[in-house]
Amino acid sequence: MSNKILEILNVKREFTMGTEIVRALKGVSFEVNAGEFVTIMGSSGSGKTTLLNMLGCLDKPTDGIYMLDKVNVKELSRDELAKLRNTKIGFVFQAYNLLPRTTALENVELPLLYNPAIGSKERKERAIAALQAVKLDGRFDHTPNQLSGGQQQRVAIARALVNEPVMILADEATGNLDTRTSYEIMALMQDLNQNGKTIVFVTHEPDIAGFSSRTIMLRDGKVQKDSMNTNHRSAKEALAALPAADDY
Amino acid sequence: MKLVNLIRLALLALERNKLRALLTMLGIIIGVGSVITMMSIGEGSKESINASLSSMGSNMITITPYSNEPGGARLGGSSFKTLTYKDVEAMKKNAPDLATLSPLASSSGQAINGANNWPTNIQGVSPEYLDIRKLVIKEGIVFSEQDVRASAKVCLLGKTVVDNLFPNGEDPIGKVIRFGKIPFQVIGVLVPKGYSNFGQDQDDLIIAPYTTIQKRITSSIYFGSIYASAINEGASDAAVNEINSILRESHRLRQNQDNDFQVRTQAELMTMMNSTSSMMTALLTAVASISLVIGGIGIMNIMYVSVTERTREIGLRMSIGARGIDILLQFLIEAVMISITGGVIGVVIGVSAALIVPKMLNWPTVISEFSIVISFLVCAVTGIFFGYYPALKASRLDPIEALRYE
Numbered sequence: 001m002s003n004k005i006l007e008i009l010n011v012k013r014e015f016t017m018g019t020e021i022v023r024a025l026k027g028v029s030f031e032v033n034a035g036e037f038v039t040i041m042g043s044s045g046s047g048k049t050t051l052l053n054m055l056g057c058l059d060k061p062t063d064g065i066y067m068l069d070k071v072n073v074k075e076l077s078r079d080e081l082a083k084l085r086n087t088k089i090g091f092v093f094q095a096y097n098l099l100p101r102t103t104a105l106e107n108v109e110l111p112l113l114y115n116p117a118i119g120s121k122e123r124k125e126r127a128i129a130a131l132q133a134v135k136l137d138g139r140f141d142h143t144p145n146q147l148s149g150g151q152q153q154r155v156a157i158a159r160a161l162v163n164e165p166v167m168i169l170a171d172e173a174t175g176n177l178d179t180r181t182s183y184e185i186m187a188l189m190q191d192l193n194q195n196g197k198t199i200v201f202v203t204h205e206p207d208i209a210g211f212s213s214r215t216i217m218l219r220d221g222k223v224q225k226d227s228m229n230t231n232h233r234s235a236k237e238a239l240a241a242l243p244a245a246d247d248y
Numbered sequence: 249m250k251l252v253n254l255i256r257l258a259l260l261a262l263e264r265n266k267l268r269a270l271l272t273m274l275g276i277i278i279g280v281g282s283v284i285t286m287m288s289i290g291e292g293s294k295e296s297i298n299a300s301l302s303s304m305g306s307n308m309i310t311i312t313p314y315s316n317e318p319g320g321a322r323l324g325g326s327s328f329k330t331l332t333y334k335d336v337e338a339m340k341k342n343a344p345d346l347a348t349l350s351p352l353a354s355s356s357g358q359a360i361n362g363a364n365n366w367p368t369n370i371q372g373v374s375p376e377y378l379d380i381r382k383l384v385i386k387e388g389i390v391f392s393e394q395d396v397r398a399s400a401k402v403c404l405l406g407k408t409v410v411d412n413l414f415p416n417g418e419d420p421i422g423k424v425i426r427f428g429k430i431p432f433q434v435i436g437v438l439v440p441k442g443y444s445n446f447g448q449d450q451d452d453l454i455i456a457p458y459t460t461i462q463k464r465i466t467s468s469i470y471f472g473s474i475y476a477s478a479i480n481e482g483a484s485d486a487a488v489n490e491i492n493s494i495l496r497e498s499h500r501l502r503q504n505q506d507n508d509f510q511v512r513t514q515a516e517l518m519t520m521m522n523s524t525s526s527m528m529t530a531l532l533t534a535v536a537s538i539s540l541v542i543g544g545i546g547i548m549n550i551m552y553v554s555v556t557e558r559t560r561e562i563g564l565r566m567s568i569g570a571r572g573i574d575i576l577l578q579f580l581i582e583a584v585m586i587s588i589t590g591g592v593i594g595v596v597i598g599v600s601a602a603l604i605v606p607k608m609l610n611w612p613t614v615i616s617e618f619s620i621v622i623s624f625l626v627c628a629v630t631g632i633f634f635g636y637y638p639a640l641k642a643s644r645l646d647p648i649e650a651l652r653y654e
Binding site for chain 1: 253264560561563566567568570571574648651
């Protein structure tokens with residue numbers, strides 16, 4: 001019926017710390033369809049980060065099945081995982097993780113450099129298009145230290161978009177930003193979602209989760225609650241509702 | 249990632265840390281520069297030894313008397329008197345591989361011209377000697393066979409002797425000088441040859457017929473040595489064998505007796521001299537290559553620092569799709585860039601030093617392409633070898649941990 005981007009079935013992840021076995025995920029199952037905007041919430045120690053690493057193909061489950069865009073991640077080698085990350089996932093990090101002393105344009109071009117199918121001309125065009133999509137026209141030549149936090153995060157989002165991934169994976173993407181800028185980023189995310197991008201957003205802030213269409217709550221390595229947000233807010237409206245003289 | 253992009257990336261990384269890259273290169277620069285300089289000095293001295301040896305005549309064979317005392321103290325060659333004109337004649341007749349021969353009876357003493365005098369060496373030879381030793385007459389004539397037979401008191405002078413006996417620049421030809429008490433008429437002057445590699449003034453000599461020297465000065469029928477030349481360079485060994493058998497026969501040596509003479513070819517001397525200078529070159533080069541190794545360790549060190557510094561960057565690159573090999577190549581190419589750039593600068597410095605040394609120190613140098621190619625290859629290999637481990641470390645980082653690295 002619907003197009004499943006993510007399919008997680010009874011995923012477990014265990015770490016061996018010395019002689020003890022730490023079970024970070026104790027059997028998590030859920031599915032994400034194309035075009036959804038999902039937030040994953042949970043307190044620290046709930047397995048959020050482990051799940052995120054798994055979703056981002058940085059880590060493989062100890063047990064269970066993880067299908068990303070109909071590919072079983074568990075069977076892939078290190079290099080195949082890298083290729084999958086390159087073509088199917090766009091990462092957005094809390095700390096932006098832009099390359100210092102490198103222009104916005106070059107930062108956005110970066111994922112395409114690891115895609116041998118794309119030539120230098122196409123690379124540049126796509127990077128410009130991605131920066132325009134996050135409304136950073138005219139800042140192509142700025143280096144990260146010449147950009148504000150919000151702008152840096154938008155460069156990072158452009159970098160996540162440029163490879164046309166099936167899913168954008170955001171890890172506390174608003175964690176370092178003030179409320180107004182957070183809302184701006186969320187508005188951008190909602191725009192992207194409306195244009196058909198699937199977004200998985202990890203956060204611990206309930207009001208950020210309110211902007212998504214669905215929230216998955218994790219607790220002690222298990223899904224505690226998986227609910228649709230019937231009355232999800234528009235970030236643009238929330239932005240307009242903020243007191244005007246917010247700049248202190 | 250494509251190679252072009254990797255190289256561009258490495259250049260960018262180096263450009264961002266210019267001073268650090270330069271300091272890292274320094275080891276390689278000094279290493280390559282000194283290897284090239286040392287090798288060019290070694291090559292140069294080898295070449296100049298060869299040139300001066302072949303200027304003495306590359307087919308030349310020297311026969312000197314040699315001790316055949318069984319046991320007991322052995323004495324130097326000159327104190328043995330075994331070579332006579334009979335040997336010269338026997339060789340002239342029976343050695344087909346010898347082109348020319350000349351006995352040498354020499355003596356040292358004071359050459360006198362009026363108020364000027366000069367201590368020098370007089371060499372009694374036959375006219376062929378000039379051919380064998382590649383001596384050339386500048387002015388005047390060589391004495392003839394006739395002069396030899398007549399024990400004529402004529403002589404040829406080397407430039408040093410001319411300068412000292414005729415300090416006012418008079419023409420020595422036709423003048424009569426004295427060597428000890430014996431008067432000699434100067435009939436020719438030799439083209440100067442300069443100093444030999446052993447620091448010997450090759451122009452400080454007087455040449456006269458050997459008969460004259462034997463009769464008037466040494467009063468001996470024995471020669472200090474015999475000079476010969478083989479018909480060509482390849483015939484040297486055959487000529488040596490002929491000389492050996494002829495002289496053994498004429499000296500009536502029994503089977504079990506050692507030679508009472510010694511035969512040396514120029515080729516042997518050349519090999520001997522070259523082996524000494526090769527050893528010196530090898531030694532100097534070895535010392536210089538140590539700094540190449542140290543330079544390599546410097547690269548390794550700085551690459552480890554660079555990998556640690558950029559752990560987050562590596563994590564990020566991996567999370568957006570860089571494979572292990574991409575990261576490995578990124579750092580490896582950066583290391584190779586450092587070493588190759590250092591190598592190029594080192595070559596430039598080494599070559600310029602090799603060009604300056606002859607002017608400053610008067611040492612001959614020869615820049616061999618071989619030394620440039622070799623040191624360049626060595627520094628590329630150094631870059632790969634010492635850059636590989638840090639690069640490997642980078643490529644094996646766990647992206648999750650690398651991303652969280654503070």
